[in-house]
Amino acid sequence: MFKGLHPIRYGKREVWPLIEGGKGIAASDHMSAGAWAAANGIGTISAVNADSYDENGQIIPQIYHAKTRPERHKELVQYAINGAVDQVKRAYDIASGKGAININVLWEMGGSQTILKEVLEQTKGLVTGITCGAGMPYKLSEIAAHYQVYYLPIVSSGRAFHALWKRAYSKVPEFLAAVVYEDPWLAGGHNGLSNAEDPLLPQHPYERVLNLRKVMRAAGIPDSTPIVMAGGVWHLEEWNDWIDNPELGAIAFQFGTRPLVTQESPVSLAWKKRLMQLDEGDVLLHRFSPTGFYSSAVKNTFLRNLEGRSERQIAFSVKETGDHTCLLDAGVNSRASFWVTDSDLQRARQWVADGFTTALRTPDGTLVFVTTEEMRIIRKDQADCMGCLSQCNFSSWSESSEKGTTGRIADPRSFCIQKTLQDIAHSDEIENNLMFSGHSGYRFKTDPFYANNFIPTVQQLIDRILTGK
Structure with a gap:
């Protein structure tokens, strides 16, 4: 001892x-x-x-x-x-x-x-x-x-x-x-x-x-x-x-x-083996969780996709103001009016050319650009919300509200935490799910x-x- x-x-x-x-x-x-x-x-x-x-x-x-x-x-x-x-x-x-x-x-x-x-x-x-x-x-x-x-x-x-x-x-x-x-x-x-x-x-x-x-x-x-x-x-x-x-x-x-x-x-043998292969720095402290808290998880495809989604993000105004002088013509329909900077307009056009063809609004006055398939998954996961949190940034669910909502726009930069944790706990799919680990892993x-x-x-x-x- x-x-x-x-x-x-x-x-x-x-x-x-x-x-x-x-x-x-x-x-x-x-x-x-x-x-x-x-x-x-x-x-x-x-x-x-x-x-x-x-x-x-x-x-x-x-x-x-x-x-x-x-x-x-x-x-x-x-x-x-x-x-x-x-x-x-x-x-x-x-x-x-x-x-x-x-x-x-x-x-x-x-x-x-x-x-x-x-x-x-x-x-x-x-x-x-x-x-x-x-x-x-x-x-x-x-x-x-x-x-x-x-x-x-x-x-x-x-x-x-x-x-x-x-x-x-x-x-x-x-x-x-x-x-x-x-x-x-x-x-x-x-x-x-x-x-x-x-x-x-x-x-x-x-x-x-x-x-x-x-x-x-x-x-x-x-x-x-x-x-x-x-x-x-x-x-x-x-x-x-x-x-x-x-x-x-x-x-x-x-x-x-x-x-x-x-x-x-x-947990699956695949999860255990992945932990045994980690190098120092392979665990990321991030803030993508729908809880709003920071959390630490293994840097895998799941987290890298979330990082990429947030990086493909621009601020907008609903009317022309300040340096938001360009009307956005990429990733949005013709009826929408989003005013952005010239540099952000060029970035948005490039993201659309790269296949990220859909712009989704966030509760912070920004747009994130995702693929059509990502948009479909995000919308479905938000619609399927079962209220696993007292309130959820991703789906705008609120347990304490009479209407069951936070009153804010659902945040597409996050994810359904119930779905991904259930999946990784009951399958070998560790690359495309959230995989928690301490930083000493x-x-x-x-x-x-x-x-x-x-x-x-x-x-x-x-x-x-x-x-x-």
Whole structure:
């Protein structure tokens, strides 16, 4: 065992301070979470549209039959509840009384509170805690207290935690098990990068975690309440100065990317092999997600297409003004009046000549140029929206609006996140779908543990982590 790393008390058991990161749709399931708990860690079930099974143990496809978005949203919520309950029960059985099972919820997912409450209602005694991020989950502590489970909010700064504590968490301090610091420049998936922070100028996690601890101390939270370092964690020996460091207080570690490459991981072998081939810099921090959050994913054809789409973008005015003196005659019909600059007019004509023949409006007063086929797919995906987010930039869906819309133009620079994550989770198509990864994913290629394309079991991975290497 790595020197200085000690088991912690969590729930009714002593467990290793090693948490499986809760990756979204079908990428953290009962097999990986149950095995992680069975190895005496804290396994995490994703409660984001998890898979459920029929009587033969086959995955039930999430097919939507309703004609309206609100009705499809109800179908989605029920799929999410059924799947998460099924996954928790199966993971608990695999754990066989060892470790602990958490569930992970994205606060800004569609129906998050309804789903969370119903899952906890149907899995009483099986779930130890809830990790939750992607938004400001003020009601998380209240829900956790009602169901007598712990909560572990995911934040990216001391400032974010302070807001949550002041408004809500201070009323229910006894169920705060830990605070997860998810580094916005290192972690995979959606990241909590604020508008005040530069995505191109990463800050060192030590100073940010120290600041978080100072905020927690000012709130009267004891140093024995762990801060969970999430993002960029690979070898524990590289974090030696964090362990038993009185300046930081208790520290635990979350692993999100490494558990993807295990035998129990539900993602495809193609996905696992692609991760093991990454080079440094192959993961992109971008803002194409329909959530509006930054997120990190592998640079593949899917992301390169989104980059290209945004690069084929020009600003316009609906009347002649300023340097917008040219009437656009490329990519639009003759009845439309879009005034652009002369240089943008020339660019638009070239894009049309290159096959990007259709200009689509964005909510920011710009036009993006796409192929006819891209336009068809974008329009269909927007029409098929099932409300998987509380509000969606891509489709303009809004869960809280009576009309079910944000009132803004749907953004063609984004994509249907439900569609692509379901597809990559249930197929070998990794090049044309969003493939999340942390920025340390390139280390699979250089770590001798994975030599000769070795894919470990979860137990073998945790045993390796415990050596510090």
